[in-house]
Amino acid sequence: MDMAHERDASSEEEVMAGDLRRGPWTVEEDLLLVNYIASHGEGRWNSLARSAGLKRTGKSCRLRWLNYLRPDLRRGNITPQEQLLILELHSRWGNRWSKIAQHLPGRTDNEIKNYWRTRVQKHAKQLKCDVNSQQFKDVMRYLWMPRLVERIQAAAGQQQQQGGADTPLSHGGCSDGLYESPELPAPDTSCWPAEYCSAAGGQMHGTPAPELSCTTAGSSSPSTDSGAGAQPSWPTQADGAEWFTTACDASSATGVAMRDTELAQPPCQAGETWTSESSLPGLSFPDLAVADFEIGGFDVDSFWTSMEDDLWCPTQAAV
DNA sequence: AAGGGTCCCAACCGCTGAGAT
DNA sequence: AATCTCAGCGGTTGGGACCCT
Structure with a gap:
């Protein structure tokens, strides 16, 4: 112009x-x-x-x-919960950083963009595939995200056992209450796709793989983002847990954090287990499983080993 | 200890769209 | 309708911090 x-x-x-x-x-x-x-x-x-x-x-x-x-900024590392949300929202909306940031209270679009470019794209590079390729999306959905859920659940269980002692979950800002709730001692994963959870339990192989990605990264449709430019009213840190569960809860009428009606679509209804049938009836899905991955001959185990550090030990120390 | 390479993030740039005049 | 101003978005980059040899 x-x-x-x-x-x-x-x-x-x-x-x-x-x-x-x-x-x-x-x-x-x-x-x-x-x-x-x-x-x-x-x-x-x-x-x-x-x-x-x-x-x-x-x-x-x-x-x-x-x-x-801004006083309401969250400091510190991107938590596993936030990573999970970023991966999921990016699979829907592509590089709509601002839009994604609207669903991560206290995080900026710049921060999320940097996270994506430095961490996620790094792994794509290791796989020698494009970050927007279907292969990499599959890796994210069927390897990375389930493992994140696994870690979140494990940490939550550990936290319960230790009576709320410091755990990986409370690193990097989780101790401020985000995602933690008196009514939710462990993260409520019921609204996450079932394969995340089954994979976390080591039963991923053979799990039908539902197609979740409705948009293609980098090819997001022209903005219909009515919220663009609007100043969101962030939930306070205290109601962060409610925010997260609400974000997963399509039936919630509170709308505490439902700043975008698109998020009121699946994953699924509260308390309902994700299945391909309940989400996108009529669609058939590739029967993917961990052992089925063949991306340029890359080794799943070594790939995951390279990712491990990013889950709990981001190289960037909390500010 | 020093030098080189890599990583990460704050800040900038270019562009677009909306609203005001 | 045309022009101007501003806010906001996504992409890019400079440089400090960190790591490795």
């Missing part, structure tokens, strides 16, 4: 003229921005930047606030 170019060009001129700063933010700039927003609220970023006395573009201020300074 020409206008955009003109705008950017003018901004560039200002930068070149020394009127605008770019690069890493200083503590002083952060304080200016936070204090200004605290007293005047956010929005109108260009005028905000000027009024606050910041030599930054409105864009830069907005990004700094949304991605770093």
